Amino acid sequence: MVVDRLKQVASHVSGQTGPPHPLDPLSEAEIAQAVAIVRKEHSGLFFNAVTLWEPRKAQMLAWLADPKTAPRPVRTADIVALGLGSKVYDGTVDLEAEKIVSWKLTENVQPLITMEDLQVVEAIVRKDPRVIEQCGIIGIPPEDMHKVYCDPWTIGYDERFGNKIRLQQAFVYYRPNPDDCQYTYPLDFLPIFNTETHEIIHIDIPPVRRPLNKAPPINYHAEAIEKEGGFRDDLKPINITQPEGVSFKVDGRIIDWQKWKVHIGFNYREGLVLSNITFNDKGTERPVFWRLSLAEMVVPYGNPEHPHPRKHAFDLGEYGAGYMTNSLTLGCDCKGAIHYMDAAFVNRAGEATSIKNAICIHEEDAGILFKHTDFRDESCTVTRARKLVISQIFTAANYEYCVYWIFHQDGTIQLEVKLTGILNTYPMNPGEDLHGWGTEVYPGVNAHNHQHLFCMRVDPNVDGPNNTVFEVDATRGPGEVGSQENYHGNAFYAKKTKLATAGESKREYDGSTSRTWEMVNPNKINPYSHKPVSYKLVSREVPGLLPKEGGLVWRRAGFARHAIHVTKYSDDQIHPAGRHVPQTSGTPSHGLPAWIAANPAENIDNTDIVLWHTFGLTHFPAPEDFPIMPAEPMTLLLRPRNFFTSNPCMDIRPSHSSTPTAVAKGQAVAVGDPASRLVGGGECCAK
Amino acid sequence: MVVDRLKQVASHVSGQTGPPHPLDPLSEAEIAQAVAIVRKEHSGLFFNAVTLWEPRKAQMLAWLADPKTAPRPVRTADIVALGLGSKVYDGTVDLEAEKIVSWKLTENVQPLITMEDLQVVEAIVRKDPRVIEQCGIIGIPPEDMHKVYCDPWTIGYDERFGNKIRLQQAFVYYRPNPDDCQYTYPLDFLPIFNTETHEIIHIDIPPVRRPLNKAPPINYHAEAIEKEGGFRDDLKPINITQPEGVSFKVDGRIIDWQKWKVHIGFNYREGLVLSNITFNDKGTERPVFWRLSLAEMVVPYGNPEHPHPRKHAFDLGEYGAGYMTNSLTLGCDCKGAIHYMDAAFVNRAGEATSIKNAICIHEEDAGILFKHTDFRDESCTVTRARKLVISQIFTAANYEYCVYWIFHQDGTIQLEVKLTGILNTYPMNPGEDLHGWGTEVYPGVNAHNHQHLFCMRVDPNVDGPNNTVFEVDATRGPGEVGSQENYHGNAFYAKKTKLATAGESKREYDGSTSRTWEMVNPNKINPYSHKPVSYKLVSREVPGLLPKEGGLVWRRAGFARHAIHVTKYSDDQIHPAGRHVPQTSGTPSHGLPAWIAANPAENIDNTDIVLWHTFGLTHFPAPEDFPIMPAEPMTLLLRPRNFFTSNPCMDIRPSHSSTPTAVAKGQAVAVGDPASRLVGGGECCAK
């Protein structure tokens, strides 16, 4: 059997024995096999995506519950292919039966733009006579066309061109020298590129022209800094080592760390996917989340002047957080003791390729986990925290997004996103009034206002799949000051509002009530608090979508209209802006708005649900962000509330612990940290 | 001269040569000297506080500008002393002229409760016949009174007792065994204690009685965990070392690190005080903040039932973040290469004492500082971040507050506060309805809803003292969707509203506009962006004060009524709830409300101003928080915006840097991190 042979290949590559876990991404061998199966029946195809068709949840849960008897989910590939004439095919392939399960021509859609699609544009732009003409108008002579660069983006949606032709728009730049930062020299016109025919079909030209920026280059790479005066020399090394090894175990793609178990998946679209997350509570593996991922994002820009209103990007749905992911390097991106995982993809030609070190897994010290000192006698227990970080970094043209899924020993899961990279820029004339839509971050460089809005898909599994979401608001109690029931006016409580139907689940953030959302299991009551077990979403960076209702971004990025949506689980609802995002008009809106509109009365109480949360930030650029932006962090927490019966991490050995009795006797239990040192000499308390 | 001799002593202790910096806390010798000077003229005094009377700002700035010619600010002590009959004296003493400068009897106030005041209560409570009687009623026999413990708090304010008598209220607990956590066994009555006469003057008894909890102990100290099944054994050490030393320099109490300079002060009340913070911008030491501190906090509890409405604590104003600060231990509280500073205080008897290792100063790796990869050729620069952490931990009876002032290389200052320790608890009867005011966190243990609200005092000095605060709201642009000016509805901008007078500076947080506040210097314009230089307060944990307008906490904690207040600088306005906080009725409100009400039209535009920011969180307890709470973090940022002309940290040596030209030639500049390792073997890229 071919499958057996492929399994052997896969196990050789991954060091894994036995068949892949049903949630493992497709291996290179499996991708190649899927393509071969398709090719047997269909010719003339290019491949846009070949990825794991995730097992249906019901089947997967049945298998996990009884892996010996229940049928093992079949390895299946989910395929997007392109035929001539911008034809799009969606299909699935059974890799075990070696057959196509489904195959269809999908009309009026454009699948995402791959790195290969992006790479092809620049050379063609440089040669296009109309581009050369435009360059001439703003001061670039024809012999300098090799100094013109472009960052292609999907076109988003432009009503002039619709969605029949697969388009990119080319943000064009100039580099005086190949090593100069091109974002200092944005050009003022925008070629539109036909991805299939490799032609420039149109150029958007602004009403007011802006000649090439004359400001000197500003660069951040090492050679430039050496030339500018060199590096500071007062930063001493800091070493982080784990001489006895790491505290996590890796079994295939399942990580076992500090009572957590999590399967680490990865796909071209969402990048990291964490599945079947459980926490071992005193010997019982309690399910917490079935699946967590960043499922979509949108970056709307705030300049209403032509040709900018169209400028917005769905970095996941239009390009793919997997496809754009960085190959990470030890000691640079990742410090300490690092475990990497690679990521396999298909290319346009149907070959399997891999990005090495796509995922970084490591532990960090996380400061104090808990501490208390008894003021009477100074008896004290202090325990330090550790965290496990599962991360990737992806580059979306000018920007980088660093995504950290962080597991804490107290049962908290944290998502941290850091923004770095370079601002998208546009030229400006000297003294030009930017009307508040952007900032001159460097002479002649206008960086437009924009938002980074991420949609986190949370499939809760809080002690089982049947969960309910409550909105929780810190609320003043009834009774005026001076009344008997509330004499000093100090009463307050957590007001909990059940979200019972999908239609009523579209909720906003409210900072004034410190609003959170609890995912509870109403069938499982905490024996102490008598409240249902829950995980609480604590998210404070929730700016809301600024583009107006009815406008282009509002229509296309329906998921971003509200901080929260809740839907009944469906195997097919992964992508909140739809399966194929480029060149959607937003009329109708795909994804979340459509799913909910189809049945707004759908019950989401005590059933298998998915919570979609849009968070992010609004970015008003400043010169500090240029020419490369110091990382700007944003974070959210998923915290256990009434889930455990007590602090679940008291069995971590404290650094220091003394009881009143021990203090009286002059004894204390201290482990300390033999590696710590006083500046100027001196070792740890425990020595 | 005595002063010279004292300077010698001080320099011997601190390793410092020359006189102390004018902002240095008083040394032990100076405290002793101050007490001696007072004692020469006044007898029969006990001491509540002897601390640095900070130099008047104008004088201090003049001296800093011209230290050779301008008069050096005189070392002066600020004194609070207690005479018999609860008499309170406020005075200042010139330590150089060795004389009392001011001295007055202050009527109708109570200065804070010191650790000595707190320590005295328990023994008296145990012997009081009425307490013994109450214990008997709830099931504690007289022979077990040694098992009764109490956490004394100030009384806050109780109209039955006013403020003539110095009072404490005793939260009473029981310990089956001296090493058991008492918060599992709260008692239901509250003795009121006269701090001067050492008598119980009253006992508050609830209408419904609650016998002693019968639940088994739950403990977190090492002995208990060993007994309960022991510690997890799968956590491997993680070592953080700086073999070549730290990257900061210490000159007295001035720290010089990565272009930052900051003077580290400390007092009994605010704890850490950071002064004269500057950032070296390409050779120019630019002032950023004159002074930063946590100036006050309040913890209101949300149960309106007698005797709880009175329950709230001003941990700084009523006890002192300095007095309650922990002596930190290397390798336990602090990991890596650590520099400590001690803190000196007066005791009741007028003797100087010190808390060793009160302040921890250390560096940490901080992940990626910035990164960008060119998707064309994979040329890439990645630079890692470092941060400097200046921290203290203080224990307020049951709670601990870990305070981290964090300096980043990009010019950002971060304040992080972690809450840990133990919940304040109250007994409950089996099955008792808690009415939403608390949670049963363990059988028989009711933890009440509460807030932790901190007031950060920010004295900006953004390129000089004359600053203005603008409120900044992310705002949709004008023009409906479809209009010519805003066709796609995508326009948005940063709406900036000047706070021109103290009266109009009382502002709330608005999460829906991602509201921030910019402290700008309107006299200094960024040459690129043409916007005034500024530092922006980014704070997202701003729950607002839940106790109602007109109620006790609202009246007493005036600073907490609004997220922001701005006042014109005054040397005397340090404490936003007033100089003496215990037993204030809030009628009138002291501190901020009084200062602003005195002159609401006071100009705060382009003058020396102070911004007061109240942030924090609302805590609805859960069993996870018991018996000891995993640290709950909250954070805020002070970020440079339009302050620099570019990213100010590009001269930090990257871990990896390659230009397109270098990539083409197969070259790259990599420093990497020789200590990093792959799990299972393998070293850094740079090797």
Ligand SMILES: [Co+2]
């Ligand atoms: Co941005």
Ligand SMILES: [Co+2]
């Ligand atoms: Co709390």
